[in-house]
Amino acid sequence: MRSNAIGSMLGVVTVFLAAAVPAEPAPAQDAVYLSDAYEALAPTCAQGWGALGLNTAAGQSPGTGAPLRIGEALFDKGLGHHAPGEIHIELPEGEYTAFAATVGVHWQGGGRGSVAFQVFVDGEKRFDSGAMTDSDAAQSVDVPLAGARQLRLVATDAGDGISCDMANWADARLLRDPNAMRFGAPEILLCGRPAPEPSPAVCEFSLIATDSSPQIAALGRGAFAACLREGEDVAV
Numbered sequence: 001m002r003s004n005a006i007g008s009m010l011g012v013v014t015v016f017l018a019a020a021v022p023a024e025p026a027p028a029q030d031a032v033y034l035s036d037a038y039e040a041l042a043p044t045c046a047q048g049w050g051a052l053g054l055n056t057a058a059g060q061s062p063g064t065g066a067p068l069r070i071g072e073a074l075f076d077k078g079l080g081h082h083a084p085g086e087i088h089i090e091l092p093e094g095e096y097t098a099f100a101a102t103v104g105v106h107w108q109g110g111g112r113g114s115v116a117f118q119v120f121v122d123g124e125k126r127f128d129s130g131a132m133t134d135s136d137a138a139q140s141v142d143v144p145l146a147g148a149r150q151l152r153l154v155a156t157d158a159g160d161g162i163s164c165d166m167a168n169w170a171d172a173r174l175l176r177d178p179n180a181m182r183f184g185a186p187e188i189l190l191c192g193r194p195a196p197e198p199s200p201a202v203c204e205f206s207l208i209a210t211d212s213s214p215q216i217a218a219l220g221r222g223a224f225a226a227c228l229r230e231g232e233d234v235a236v
Helices: none
Strands: 002-004 012-018 031-033 044-046 068-070 073-075 078-082 085-090 096-105 115-121 124-132 139-144 150-156 166-176 206-208 215-218 223-229 233-235
Touching: 068 096, 068 166, 073 166, 078 085, 078 150, 096 115, 096 124, 115 139, 115 166, 124 139, 150 166, 223 233
Parallel strands: none
Antiparallel strands: 002 233, 012 223, 031 166, 044 085, 068 073, 078 166, 085 150, 096 139, 096 166, 115 124, 115 150, 206 215, 215 223
């Protein structure tokens, strides 16, 4: 969108812009795998033993886990957790419609481990597997997330200690809303030239300006106040 100071006004005119352009909608049921987007999602994780495995089972340290396995099935993607533990994910508003996964205790020879998988959405329990061992068949999870702001994945030790409680959240993924608008970083032109980087933000306020151009006050969340003189131009 573009804004100009118009008419014969001398002095300064202030213009308020809501400046964000939606990207193309994502395909229906577009999936974001937690293991692939772990850094971007920035969850918090606690677990009873070892390190969380990204596309592997839990291991003594990051990257040392075995391939994810539940019964006879191997999985390329997922989180290798260990009870007792929790994974907390803050969700962007309106971005996702559901959380899906296949859960089970990592195969360790049969009759090993005892884990209960639970899923909480905004503090409300939406799924509970009950106690499982590595001899139990995997269970499917499909939990709606419409309007949700927090997802919490819990692996309990089923009340008998943590021995062999390797909890696999296989194929753990968030399903995007195909109709949600997604916003990229705005590109700002001052009189046809790319604007400089914003100043450091203070209370979500930063300044975008050169010594001889319009001034933009960036107010956060895609809102801008533009201060222009007659004949100057701002494009977002």
